[in-house]
Amino acid sequence: MEKQKVVFLDRDGVLNKEMGDYVCRLEDFIILEHNFEPLKKLQERGFLLIVITNQGGLAKGWYSEKTLGKMNKALKDTYAEQGIELIEVYYCNHHPEYNGKCLCRKPGSMMLEKAIGRFNIDASKSYFIGDRERDVLAGEAAGVKGILIESDQPISDVMEQIT
Numbered sequence: 001m002e003k004q005k006v007v008f009l010d011r012d013g014v015l016n017k018e019m020g021d022y023v024c025r026l027e028d029f030i031i032l033e034h035n036f037e038p039l040k041k042l043q044e045r046g047f048l049l050i051v052i053t054n055q056g057g058l059a060k061g062w063y064s065e066k067t068l069g070k071m072n073k074a075l076k077d078t079y080a081e082q083g084i085e086l087i088e089v090y091y092c093n094h095h096p097e098y099n100g101k102c103l104c105r106k107p108g109s110m111m112l113e114k115a116i117g118r119f120n121i122d123a124s125k126s127y128f129i130g131d132r133e134r135d136v137l138a139g140e141a142a143g144v145k146g147i148l149i150e151s152d153q154p155i156s157d158v159m160e161q162i163t
C-alpha cells in the first residue's frame with residue numbers, strides 16, 4: 001500500500017485562538033475560520049490532517065477529559081461542515097510537574113510516531129505546523145518538516161513551504 005502524507009497541526013494558536021494558557025472552557029474555544037480554505041486545499045492535494053496537542057491542563061486539573069472531548073468534537077464537527085476531515089486528535093494529558101517526564105508531551109515525538117505507524121505515513125513527505133518551537137522540534141524528531149507560525153497566523157501565509 002502506498003504511504004500517505006500528512007500535515008500535522010498543533011491545536012491552540014493554529015486551529016483555535018491562542019488564549020495565553022490552556023483553554024479551559026468551551027466558551028473560550030474559538031475556531032480560527034481563516035484556516036478552512038488553506039486546509040481544504042491541503043486535503044485536496046492529498047494530505048491527511050492530524051492534530052497533535054499538549055493538554056497539560058488535564059494533569060493540573062484545570063479542565064476535564066470530558067470538556068476537552070467537547071472542544072475536540074466541536075473542532076472536528078466544524079471542520080466536517082466545511083468538507084474537511086481532521087482524521088484524529090492526539091493529545092498528551094501529562095504535565096512534568098505532576099507526571100514526571102512523559103514521551104508524548106511535545107517536544108517529545110511519540111504522538112506523531114503513533115500516527116505515523118497507524119496511518120502508514122511517509123514522514124519525509126509530511127509537515128508539522130505549530131506556533132511554538134517545541135512543535136517544530138517534535139516534528140523534526142519524527143522526521144517531519146516543522147513549520148513555525150505566529151500564534152493565530154493564517155496557514156495561507158506558509159503554503160509555499162508545503163510542497
Ligand SMILES: [Mg+2]
Nearest residue numbers: 010012013131
Ligand atoms: Mg500552540
Ligand SMILES: [Zn+2]
Nearest residue numbers: 092102104105
Ligand atoms: Zn504525555
